[in-house]
Amino acid sequence: MPVNLQGRSFLKLLDFTSEEIRYLLELSKELKKLKLTRTPHRYLEGKNIVLLFEKTSTRTRCSFEVGAHDLGMGVTYLEPGTSQMGKKESIEDTARVLGRFYDGIEYRGFSQKVVEEISEKAKVPVWNGLTDEFHPTQMLADVLTIEENFGNVKGLNLTYMGDARNNVANSLMVVSAKLGMNFTACGPKDLMPEEKLVEQCREIAKENGSTITLTDDPKEGAKGAHAIYTDIWVSMGEPDEVWEERIELLEKYRVDKKIMDMADKDAIFLHCLPSFHDTNTIIGKDIAEKFGINEMEVSDEVFESSKSKVFDQAENRMHTIKAVMYATLK
């Protein structure tokens, strides 16, 4: 049966079949071609979407905005703390109001439950732009980037190093299982994904001929990897007090040249960004002063190397988010 995602919300990848995810990837590739050849694709003219952000963003917001404009849609951006939601109006009421105005709603916030609730009440497609649990739109860009370097992801080895139970790591494990990629979560035992999600992903991976491995040994994690992925050590919404403990736990998982040299000879480096690879940020500078480290989850050398595909990955956010909007709104 041909894939049809019209009217669907995009809340987490566990809700989608492998075929549906592949469909979104192929659609992203077509939309990327149209964009790069400057071929107009205003397929959703006359529609409007709203972007509801309870946390900050550069890539996700800009991808939704540029993607929507390219598709001919109007966009409203509601920045953190500027709508009535939460303080004066319940999530349920906000969702019911926005569903009357807009054809689609993007939400970035804290709880996965909230994005699920908005989707239930709004009666229009809702897209998860990141919650504490999952970051599903990011994964499409990540897989697209891997495929641009290696061809189909099936059978490749992807290793995530660092805080292996955050939203990005969870979603990477799910997408790997769905698409038959071997996934290794490499980090300290205290920062491993929840057992329930690991078991669920192992079942899915088995059906698709791949494996899910957990290890606290960086050498084992790096060995044979086609892509090494990391993310910041403290995610949005976590208190500043956790920095000290995280640095202590995660320093040995910093992706540096030694780690990349242990991976496959053609291995690439990936990061969802933003990244603390130098001291050119307020937080990076502050951490350097307090703890004496000038780079965190990735060394500046690896970040700036030819193995690093992080800016292709960032660009691919736009093409893939556009595919999600088009597939669900057309």
Ligand code: CP
């Ligand atoms: N990767 C990502 O989601 O970036 P932003 O936080 O800038 O949206």
Ligand code: NVA
């Ligand atoms: N884990 C990070 C991802 C940012 C795109 C965070 O939630 O802050």
